[in-house]
Amino acid sequence: MARDTKKKDKKKKTGTVAQIRQIFAFTYNDDKALPWYLAAAFLLPVLVALVGCLIFKVGWLSWTLTMLLGVMLGVLLATITLTRRSDRVGYRQMDGRPGAAGAILANISKAGFSFSQDPIWIDPKTKDAIWRGCGRTGVYLVGEGDYGRVMRAMGREEDKVKRITQGSAIPIYKVSVGHGDKQVPLEKLQKAILRKKAKLTAEELNQLKARLNTLQLRQSSLNMPKGMDPTKVHVSRRALRGK
Structure with missing residues (x-):
């Protein structure tokens, strides 16, 4: 021994x-x-x-x-x-590589956060993409790519989320990753997600996750474009832990 x-x-x-x-x-x-x-x-x-x-x-x-x-x-x-x-x-x-935002989001584990590593929406031509997740602070839609295109697509995804959270006060946050005036740089994405105050109880969060999973199953499966593999993006160990 x-x-x-x-x-x-x-x-x-x-x-x-x-x-x-x-x-x-x-x-x-x-x-x-x-x-x-x-x-x-x-x-x-x-x-x-x-x-x-x-x-x-x-x-x-x-x-x-x-x-x-x-x-x-x-x-x-x-x-x-x-x-x-x-x-x-x-x-x-x-920074600037397709799938970088997803690689960061998929490894945020604080405050009950849960993001799918695969995007819920993607433009096959431009590789603009959107990830959806949730935590004790609410629902998050995180877009990567051209600001205008991504915001329009996130508006449509927001409507879908509102249908399953109708009657509740669950906030929905839209975050665009990039270097524009209204965008969040990749290195500040985690802080932008984690800085919000908790609004949901553990039970409410579990119910929300179940509804979002059901919504995900209803949506048609995505065809991931070549080269759009978030699992291949390098990220340091500290970033993977969501710290």
């Missing part, structure tokens, strides 16, 4: 290290200044701890503990820096 536990722990550590290396390599390909930022993030708390020890002339035990704390904070700060810069690179590479 002890040997099995040690093997599992070793594999877990190896997997974590390999994952960090993979994230670093991915980010460094697009961000050559990454090593300098990581070095600065790690050394800053270590130097602060060192200077503090020299100024206050602490004993060897306090010196050791303070330096250990500085190293731990340095590792934490470097990890945060790597994650944030990796996110920036990931969003930059995803």
Whole structure:
């Protein structure tokens, strides 16, 4: 039993290290200044701890503990820096690619959110697409593509949702992803979804999800155009967790 536990722990550590290396390599390909930022993030708390020890002339035990704390904070700060810069690179590479919004939405799990990875509407020619989902805050229609075309299509989808939520006060939010005046950039999509206040109870949300699933079954199945596969879009681990 002890040997099995040690093997599992070793594999877990190896997997974590390999994952960090993979994230670093991915980010460094697009961000050559990454090593300098990581070095600065790690050394800053270590130097602060060192200077503090020299100024206050602490004993060897306090010196050791303070330096250990500085190293731990340095590792934490470097990890945060790597994650944030990796996110920036990931969003930059995803931006403008068909299915990018769906890849982000499908992995939002906070506040009971649920988005289908496949779009509920798509224009085969332009690849404009709409995803539908819901959470404790209401129903969301998220469009990707030309603002005018997407908003008209979302208006039609909104009417469908209103038919099954008739008589309730469930809000329906329409979000267009892009860089226009009335659009939300891809990197801010999660925040735009999560910042609303909860309006539904857990029971009401379950009923809403059931109605939306029924609506989805009624709608005709979509023919996904070639190249429109949200599962193939790269996204960093932090973004996949919806954080």
